[in-house]
Amino acid sequence: MLDRTLSFVDAIQEATDLEMERDDRVLLFGLDVDDPKAILGTTRGLPEKYGPERVFGTPLSEDAMTGGAIGMALAGLRPIHVHIRMDFLMLAMNQLVNVAAKSHYMYGGLVHLPLVVRSIIGKSWGQGAQHSQAFYSFFMHVPGLKVVAPTTPYDAKGCLIAAIRDDNPVMFVEHRILYYQKGPVPEGDYEVTPGKARITAEGEDVTLVGISYMQIECLRAQRYLEEVGIRSEVIDPIWLSPLDIETIANSVRKTRHLCVVDNGWTTCGASAEIVAQVLEQLQDEPGIKVKRMGFASVTCPTTPVLETEFYPNGQTIASAVFSLVRGKDKTWMPELRPELKDIEFKGPF
Amino acid sequence: MLDRTLSFVDAIQEATDLEMERDDRVLLFGLDVDDPKAILGTTRGLPEKYGPERVFGTPLSEDAMTGGAIGMALAGLRPIHVHIRMDFLMLAMNQLVNVAAKSHYMYGGLVHLPLVVRSIIGKSWGQGAQHSQAFYSFFMHVPGLKVVAPTTPYDAKGCLIAAIRDDNPVMFVEHRILYYQKGPVPEGDYEVTPGKARITAEGEDVTLVGISYMQIECLRAQRYLEEVGIRSEVIDPIWLSPLDIETIANSVRKTRHLCVVDNGWTTCGASAEIVAQVLEQLQDEPGIKVKRMGFASVTCPTTPVLETEFYPNGQTIASAVFSLVRGKDKTWMPELRPELKDIEFKGPF
Amino acid sequence: MHETFYRSLYRVRRVEEEVARIYPTDQIKSPTHLSIGQEAISVGVCAALRPDDVVFGTYRGHALYLAKGGSLNQMIAELYGKVTGCARGKGGSMHLIDTAAGMMGTSAVVGTTIPNAVGYAYALKYRRQDQVVASFFGDGATEEGVFHESLNFAALKKLPILFICENNRYAIHTHQSQRQCSEICDRVRAYGIPAERIEQNDLLHLYERVSATVTALRSGESGPVFFECMTYRWREHVGPGNDFHLGYRSQEELQTWLEHDPMLKIGKEVEDDRRSQIEAEVEAEIAEAFAFAEGSPFPDRSELFAHVYKGA
Amino acid sequence: MHETFYRSLYRVRRVEEEVARIYPTDQIKSPTHLSIGQEAISVGVCAALRPDDVVFGTYRGHALYLAKGGSLNQMIAELYGKVTGCARGKGGSMHLIDTAAGMMGTSAVVGTTIPNAVGYAYALKYRRQDQVVASFFGDGATEEGVFHESLNFAALKKLPILFICENNRYAIHTHQSQRQCSEICDRVRAYGIPAERIEQNDLLHLYERVSATVTALRSGESGPVFFECMTYRWREHVGPGNDFHLGYRSQEELQTWLEHDPMLKIGKEVEDDRRSQIEAEVEAEIAEAFAFAEGSPFPDRSELFAHVYKGA
């Protein structure tokens, strides 16, 4: 079973299919979920299998369809609302922040909203200013929402199943570049439950926290850093809210060095929160060194020469970590290793 | 001149009036700016003085009116768009984040957007879930926007003038509880320019950073802490983007203790960013202690007994700082001092 | 029927008058938007609905909550911020809810419950249930884009939903004519949704028309129906008082509405002693509700952290 | 006039065909939404506008940019990500702009430039300028709430703006009938805005009607006007190829549009040698533009941090 490998796309599709089979309260909708491209394949076959009332495309009306999803959840359904770009969620913020996040609390627990909002982050190929943004820090900021950004096909399936079964609104964040990564995925259903991070590589010298797609670049950096004898412990938080700070803090207690690499801007971002929490927890342990990396603090440009500068990558992360561990004055930049251009997921389980 | 005191409300009104007099490209609009209550007085007299084309109420259409403000700015006007609640900005996020923040960069500097978005944070009296939120961390997160949250009438006037004259979109955040605070305000025009924090009280033992209304509570905490001989340095960042981290870091370098008190949630909030940046800068100086305070990580409840628990105040801040400075095991809670219930602003200039 | 209507109208009116009377004592620490003058709309529509039908409303929601059968005790306790309130004191006047009575909630952000109601209606149709949803909102809410997105989707999917626009002509202090330049009903008809305007707080006519419509809606085939209900807010936008001194509207404008007050009109149809009996019963109920609220405890401080997440 | 139209149509068509031809070489690293088949709308409307009138468009903006007089060299350079591009390589195909030509920008988020155009029109009226604004968008954009909010405000303030809906019947792969259930023009008329539908890519008729309208608009009194322009996208939604294999639309559907191709129609009105001359000139211009783009440098890496804030 463990040698059955699926792509991230197929993992998402399978998780949705399994849950829809298991529970007829689960609905799937959003712009173009039922079109020939089936959200890059993640909804493939589901319109045919479950019919147009359970799986349907919508008008271009993000605000009302998000409000609609909330209404369905209030009625006891378990809607999955899909957005092909996370950028478009800016049109749904009122319903997500002012209604979805609030209802359970504001109504004294009388109602709850089992709702999953899937959205996809774009990258490369000139996605540019409005097709490349990752807004999960917005949703981490607001109590009442859960946020998850899996990186492996295994976690994609397990987190989506957990999200669908969760009785709260869950922002399920996907990264398009991860879509074609393959990895082992067990058949049948399983949950990767909220609030548990995963150590994806063990090491003694530095803790690398890689969020969403940056998890891949951190794993690349970890290989590069082996060249100079720096042993990285790489952590994938998976769930950003609730956030498993313990696993990260424990690792940093050991390594004394923390580098958080986000697939978003750093200011008031997930990396700020993780660094702040770790240092709050470890303030009785002096001498811990920290570093944040993420999008350059600019709008995402389309031209390739600038876009490559906009994102951290395995080499730039390795270089930054080298200076973090060895000291500001020490610098090093690894040679590009083609075999690190693509990393196959190995699990773990 | 320095003994002319104005309320925060009148300072806002005067700044707007002066700039509209000086520059006929300045427009003022938003829901109810021209109604009898005149946005709690901040737009009083302006409709009559400048006429219905320059000062006008709008339909309930936050998204389009924000997009409209952007269009006016593209045409060379300098619109001020007013929202009586910051919560309503969730309906304007697409235009603010995907258009306003992006245009200058995305178009290679060909256009720019001189635009001020005023919004007011509510508190107390059962404002509750949807009338109490402060979202400035969202706008700090996105490059291309400036963010300011003044606390004194002096800064309210100077920052608004600076915001109106700025060639970029500025999120101008007001706190309703500050509206009736009075303080010295010079006549005529002056700017409190972006990126400069203000030290509002000097001290040796701890640095208190109070954002927006929490600046007042920090000043109260500073008085309470005097009782136990803890000398607080209180800082008002005023501008959150650009953020004057130098002034804060220099203070912490001296006091070794930092407590950031935000008028918002802490997770991925302004307090996370300030703590992270300070510790990044000072990581060669071991033993610095930090603390974040803000809204409780819950939705704002309406009932007074819970609402008082939701917000930090002078006493709870003082108590937390006491433990921060004297050690976790040491606890103290000051007696309420009525004379600290209201603080008159004294300047500084 | 007249008696039922009179009881309901009198009850809503008197509850809010009591809220207004108590307000200055500062026991109600919650922004309160009174429906006084607009009661007939909620009363007329809800009388045509079944208990298992559901409604969504706005911050101006006392009348709807009560007309739909929401617990009076829990409402007053909620205004007092007591743990016995319908939202355990966490929601306040702007967030009334009573799911048992089919009152599914209200929002302080204009227009936000409209798509929620549409989504609920989708769920009903999906499950082949014969309930209907009624979505209540003001004239101002029709200016929000989400209103149009909601109409389009509801019409496209032929959902069992009634859109009830309580047109009191004002958004806070701004008259409709300064915010809109065409008829709301025409805007709605453009979606192929039947739209009808009910003049002058005409409760009986509204009740008849809604009753007639709802039957077709239950089949799940007819699709949405829209009613623009002309009505008038007597008091200030928020708070207990009057606001004619502000000058944005005239006392004369109020006058015609006072003359057509449905409560008085329908009251005349009820025999005097029956009427006094009803009034006595309602007064007793109200007195008891305020006593209940005052006697109830505030939530424990530990409740601050309850209900952030379900099952956490 | 025929010659001007033919030149413009031929130019837009050929530019995009060249973009499509080059695309597989991967020199254009930017999602590209071709207007091939829809050129007549931008060409017809812009011909009726003055150089100092302004337009706002969408990610499908090549035709509009060129028709309004945007620099071809700068457009191709932008697609190539070169510093000589209209946005210095930072915007790409989805964010074309040429303020000198009155092309004020485009957005990759559907519907977002509609209120920007309305705001610009407000500024024109405020300044008593006699220019007009034309806002271009697709049929899908009319489903976004902001479209309705924008119509209401534009009508309320009688703004000098033309709303041009390019109705190609599809939003990506979804037909209008699956997203809407009534006529777009009826929805617009409900705001008191005159709305007219132009069938079958009829460039000449569109040009006449817009020309007639624009004069009234300049007075600043007539208020907005809406045109629904029926047209058809020949290629795939995004990218250079065809997509009939996907099965969401049929080759037959395309056929009728090919037969009514305005470029061929109008081309027939131009004498052969004149036409070949025009085509030769355009081909030369295009070849030069691609050469310019290929020959231009990429922005310096330091440009990454330029243009975040003005005057910073």
Ligand SMILES: Cc1ncc(C[n+]2csc(CCOP(=O)(O)OP(=O)(O)O)c2C)c(N)n1
């Ligand atoms: C989205 C949003 N914008 C603005 C406000 C401020 N506001 C509160 S009530 C109101 C007027 C609403 O008018 P209408 O919909 O007619 O309802 P009414 O108060 O007349 O019952 C406004 C503008 C709000 N609560 N929400």
Ligand SMILES: Cc1ncc(C[n+]2csc(CCOP(=O)(O)OP(=O)(O)O)c2C)c(N)n1
């Ligand atoms: C707000 C938003 N939602 C969804 C998308 C994804 N999307 C890109 S183009 C498109 C279709 C738009 O259709 P239409 O407005 O008719 O323009 P056309 O592509 O046909 O020219 C969609 C849904 C988007 N870009 N923006």
Ligand SMILES: [Mg+2]
């Ligand atoms: Mg109203």
Ligand SMILES: [Mg+2]
């Ligand atoms: Mg289309």
